[in-house]
Amino acid sequence: xxxxxxxxxxxxxxxxxxxxxxxxxxxxxxxxxxxxxxxxxxxxxxxxxxxxxxxxxxxxxxxxxxxxxxxxxxxxxxxxxxxxxxxxxxxxxxxxxxxxxxxxxxxxxxxxxxxxxxxxxxxxxxxxxxxxxxxxxxxxxxxxxxxxxxxxxxxxxxxxxxxxxxxxxxxxxxxxxxxxxxxxxxxxxxxxxxxxxxxxxxxxxxxxxxxxxxxxxxxxxxxxxxxxxxxxxxxxxxxxxxxxxxxx
Amino acid sequence: xxxxxxxxxxxxxxxxxxxxxxxxxxxxxxxxxxxxxxxxxxxxxxxxxxxxxxxxxxxxxxxxxxxxxxxxxxxxxxxxxxxxxxxxxxxxxxxxxxxxxxxxxxxxxxxxxxxxxxxxxxxxxxxxxxxxxxxxxxxxxxxxxxxxxxxxxxxxxxxxxxxxxxxxxxxxxxxxxxxxxxxxxxxxxxxxxxxxxxxxxxxxxxxxxxxxxxxxxxxxxxxxxxxxxxxxxxxxxxxxxxxxxxxxxxxxxxxxxxxxxxxxxxxxxxxxxxxxxxxxxxxxxxxxxxxxxxxxxxxxxxxxxxxxxxxxxxxxxxxxxxxxxxxxxxxxxxxxxxxxxxxxxxxxxxxxxxxxxxxxxxxxxxxxxxxxxxxxxxxxxxxxxxxxxxxxxxxxxxxx
Numbered sequence: 001x002x003x004x005x006x007x008x009x010x011x012x013x014x015x016x017x018x019x020x021x022x023x024x025x026x027x028x029x030x031x032x033x034x035x036x037x038x039x040x041x042x043x044x045x046x047x048x049x050x051x052x053x054x055x056x057x058x059x060x061x062x063x064x065x066x067x068x069x070x071x072x073x074x075x076x077x078x079x080x081x082x083x084x085x086x087x088x089x090x091x092x093x094x095x096x097x098x099x100x101x102x103x104x105x106x107x108x109x110x111x112x113x114x115x116x117x118x119x120x121x122x123x124x125x126x127x128x129x130x131x132x133x134x135x136x137x138x139x140x141x142x143x144x145x146x147x148x149x150x151x152x153x154x155x156x157x158x159x160x161x162x163x164x165x166x167x168x169x170x171x172x173x174x175x176x177x178x179x180x181x182x183x184x185x186x187x188x189x190x191x192x193x194x195x196x197x198x199x200x201x202x203x204x205x206x207x208x209x210x211x212x213x214x215x216x217x218x219x220x221x222x223x224x225x226x227x228x229x230x231x232x233x234x235x236x237x238x239x240x241x242x243x244x245x246x247x248x
Numbered sequence: 249x250x251x252x253x254x255x256x257x258x259x260x261x262x263x264x265x266x267x268x269x270x271x272x273x274x275x276x277x278x279x280x281x282x283x284x285x286x287x288x289x290x291x292x293x294x295x296x297x298x299x300x301x302x303x304x305x306x307x308x309x310x311x312x313x314x315x316x317x318x319x320x321x322x323x324x325x326x327x328x329x330x331x332x333x334x335x336x337x338x339x340x341x342x343x344x345x346x347x348x349x350x351x352x353x354x355x356x357x358x359x360x361x362x363x364x365x366x367x368x369x370x371x372x373x374x375x376x377x378x379x380x381x382x383x384x385x386x387x388x389x390x391x392x393x394x395x396x397x398x399x400x401x402x403x404x405x406x407x408x409x410x411x412x413x414x415x416x417x418x419x420x421x422x423x424x425x426x427x428x429x430x431x432x433x434x435x436x437x438x439x440x441x442x443x444x445x446x447x448x449x450x451x452x453x454x455x456x457x458x459x460x461x462x463x464x465x466x467x468x469x470x471x472x473x474x475x476x477x478x479x480x481x482x483x484x485x486x487x488x489x490x491x492x493x494x495x496x497x498x499x500x501x502x503x504x505x506x507x508x509x510x511x512x513x514x515x516x517x518x519x520x521x522x523x524x525x526x527x528x529x530x531x532x533x534x535x536x537x538x539x540x541x542x543x544x545x546x547x548x549x550x551x552x553x554x555x556x557x558x559x560x561x562x563x564x565x566x567x568x569x570x571x572x573x574x575x576x577x578x579x580x581x582x583x584x585x586x587x588x589x590x591x592x593x594x595x596x597x598x599x600x601x602x603x604x605x606x607x608x609x610x611x612x613x614x615x616x617x618x619x620x621x622x623x624x625x626x627x628x629x630x631x632x633x634x635x636x637x638x639x640x641x642x643x644x645x646x647x648x
Binding site: 030032039045049 | 321322353
């Protein structure tokens, strides 16, 4: 009778089993992480766009909206802890929730870096315009693309994809090095540009840090999926060597 | 044998048939709408996509046939978009926001350009009776919402162009007016008593008034062509005549700028179907532009050649050249590649040329191998239809 109708998805029945309810709650947490990911993605996009167009309003918006990202992180943390306390999750569910706690911390830090870029943008606006190194937006786009794919891997629970995305941080670092070289040259040629050049160096550094946090997200996705602790320890040591924080 | 039960079955069957048709029509309408439509239902506190049409799939760049039955946050991955619907459903009233979609661009894919989507969320009436049988019904807290998505990228672009236009016109008007004001004040403050100086100032005032007059004239001309008020009187014109006339009118100006103005004409170029006065205007504007951007000792070449669309006219110079990013923008009103160099023009010449060519159904474009490598402006016009000899031409001509 419905042969001509549109295909429809079967819906869950009115009765919701406790397990299904828990699955829905986990999905809600996952969606909240995706929402936070979108907030960070837009913060990076807006921060770079504002920098390029010297748009003060947009810079102020990025700075102001960071509090929403922080709020979202606390909300997710609370939901995850509540589920841990009330549902006593095991195995992959527990690893998922543990990973969420780490991932939201990294996302929150990325938001802070986007805010820093906008704060630097406000400082740069008090100076004469300096041409943005073309690598800068490219670096930001690369980070945003990696962030999106890292979250895809998180949703799909794809450890292989996460490992691959983690490895792409070297490109971000290479672009940062190129920006450093370019800007140093500009500053050597024109001492008047030293202040502006330094601000732009800081911008590049902030974006490079965003890339590092994406690597951390990938690390957590791998943990959530595989759960092999020994491998994780090895990997964390490996990552720690390339972590600029421990370098600094 | 006819029983009351049979009649009831028939009526039910008929009703079902009608409902199916109605539903199919609604589905067809949804599928073919230009606006993106996403229907969402709140299931167990989670917003799930119940339906989405092709336009929404395209606008949100989703994989075809994905999304249905999944959570909205997972499908659209845009918190601003989700928020529009959540606000509408919470407040029980429509909610609208314009959202920027800027996918990270990793190459030169033009699809990576930021787009702007106007999203409107509507709460849907939650009438359990009207629900189809296989959706959840009867549970409290089941809510539904509708997202309507419109691509407003082009609209935003037009608005920006208009805003810039008003700003530019004001700027172009203010500059000569400020000069005039300064000259008048200087005259008042005593220069009037010094006849040679006063005469020089009057001469400068003439120049400023002329440039204001030219600006106003070109603005009027542009608005006439744009609004289609300037009638085009096309006729069959040989390109040779148009090029020669342009060369005659611009030779003096080119010589003053120390430039050579050459004419290259191929014999086999057919006549074009165009308004000769307007096409000459296009050529003059292009040569004028070339003169401005070619340093002394350079060369400007006018030519016409047969092309796939009819006849392609070309004005090439050995001047400053154009960077790739500016090749398309250069035809925008008041667009100046380098303000410090583009002195003396109104910034409308190329825009007028573009509108005239477009009004003829033609195409205009710029080519350049980059800065310092000269540029070439070309426009294509349709060839004139072949001349049909009038059957009575001979009788008419010979006459009685």
